[in-house]
Amino acid sequence: MAKMLYPEIWNGKTVALSDGHGIGTPGKRTPYIPELGRSIRENEFNRKTVAFLSEILLAHGFRVLLVAPTDQDTSLRDRTNAANRHNADIYVSIHFNAMSFDFDYSRADGISTHVYLGNMKYMSGDLARSIAKYLKQGTKQDWRGYKENNFHELRETNMPAVLTENGFMDDRREALLMIKESYQIETAAEHGQGICDYFNIAWKGANVTEKNWLKRGDTGAKVLEAQRDLKELGHYKGELDGSYGPATEDAVKSFQKEQGIKEDGIFGPNTQKHINAAMDKYTAAEEDEKQMEKNLKETGFKDVEKDSLLQKEITKAKAAGISVGVGNGMFDPNQTITRAEAAALVVRGVEYAMGKEIEIE
Numbered sequence: 433m434a435k436m437l438y439p440e441i442w443n444g445k446t447v448a449l450s451d452g453h454g455i456g457t458p459g460k461r462t463p464y465i466p467e468l469g470r471s472i473r474e475n476e477f478n479r480k481t482v483a484f485l486s487e488i489l490l491a492h493g494f495r496v497l498l499v500a501p502t503d504q505d506t507s508l509r510d511r512t513n514a515a516n517r518h519n520a521d522i523y524v525s526i527h528f529n530a531m532s533f534d535f536d537y538s539r540a541d542g543i544s545t546h547v548y549l550g551n552m553k554y555m556s557g558d559l560a561r562s563i564a565k566y567l568k569q570g571t572k573q574d575w576r577g578y579k580e581n582n583f584h585e586l587r588e589t590n591m592p593a594v595l596t597e598n599g600f601m602d603d604r605r606e607a608l609l610m611i612k613e614s615y616q617i618e619t620a621a622e623h624g625q626g627i628c629d630y631f632n633i634a635w636k637g638a639n640v641t642e643k644n645w646l647k648r649g650d651t652g653a654k655v656l657e658a659q660r661d662l663k664e665l666g667h668y669k670g671e672l673d674g675s676y677g678p679a680t681e682d683a684v685k686s687f688q689k690e691q692g693i694k695e696d697g698i699f700g701p702n703t704q705k706h707i708n709a710a711m712d713k714y715t716a717a718e719e720d721e722k723q724m725e726k727n728l729k730e731t732g733f734k735d736v737e738k739d740s741l742l743q744k745e746i747t748k749a750k751a752a753g754i755s756v757g758v759g760n761g762m763f764d765p766n767q768t769i770t771r772a773e774a775a776a777l778v779v780r781g782v783e784y785a786m787g788k789e790i791e792i793e
């Protein structure tokens with residue numbers, strides 16, 4: 433369900449913003465980054481940048497339509513339908529690019545803007561040029577150019593639409609930019625300035641970093657972002673409505689209590705720091721869990737990956753009832769066995785080969 437954010441005084445224009453993919457969309461992530469102990473999902477960059485850009489646009493009088501404001505995966509069709517239904521004036525989709533899923537084999541880096549086939553000569557092209565003008569002035573990155581593509585978000589939108597790729601997830605340097613707040617803010621500001629130029633609206637600056645404190649009564653994209661994090665971490669049960677009411681305040685207090693920090697119900701920089709750390713852990717744990725579910729389906733054991741050493745033998749041994757693991761779906765493949773267990777394995781194997789029924793207690 434899309435969400436409209438309203439400025440204090442409307443300048444008459446509505447900007448639809450898309451954060452590209454859901455947080456759980458398969459494949460949309462960096463390779464594993466040893467120094468972080470995890471990979472970074474594309475949506476981590478996209479959604480934060482969209483949140484900052486929303487603040488910037490609201491401050492410049494735009495209505496902002498978030499076409500995918502929740503963590504449920506929103507289909508591309510739902511995103512473009514929402515923009516069309518609300519008659520958005522433009523549609524901007526924020527992405528991070530990828531070539532392969534390996535830092536060592538990828539040879540691509542840099543930024544690009546994308547419009548629908550043949551549209552560079554129309555208004556989408558004007559919007560792309562406006563945004564690119566500022567993207568090129570920020571952090572030094574290769575400029576890959578204006579591209580025309582048959583992408584759903586570009587094709588199915590009734591208004592000028594631009595998709596931006598703000599770096600490569602499989603370029604080591606750019607991957608780390610994804611979770612740098614200063615890069616997210618910079619990218620948001622560049623988009624904001626380009627959008628203001630496109631509509632001939634005077635640029636007043638980004639100023640999002642000054643809004644470091646959220647408290648009861650505040651509204652907007654940063655409140656929404658806090659609610660999303662608190663919800664994922666199990667502290668917020670209310671609606672994701674972007675307004676800091678009693679339920680949000682209680683959730684902040686509950687999180688602060690858990691973290692052993694000051695329980696003032698105010699979402700300041702220290703609370704943000706703890707949220708970031710908790711979200712890092714949460715993301716890593718969630719990824720492990722997903723991998724284990726995948727393993728269970730593919731190999732019969734949560735802790736045996738497909739194509740890992742002797743996986744086929746392990747799976748066969750299970751099917752034959754020769755070796756069934758240690759319970760709870762685990763096999764413990766690297767655990768050593770005792771001489772007694774080895775004897776049992778050999779006997780079961782021989783009995784199996786002789787066609788006897790095997791009993792395992």
Ligand SMILES: [Zn+2]
Pocket residue numbers: 452453460474526527528529
């Ligand atoms: Zn993407």
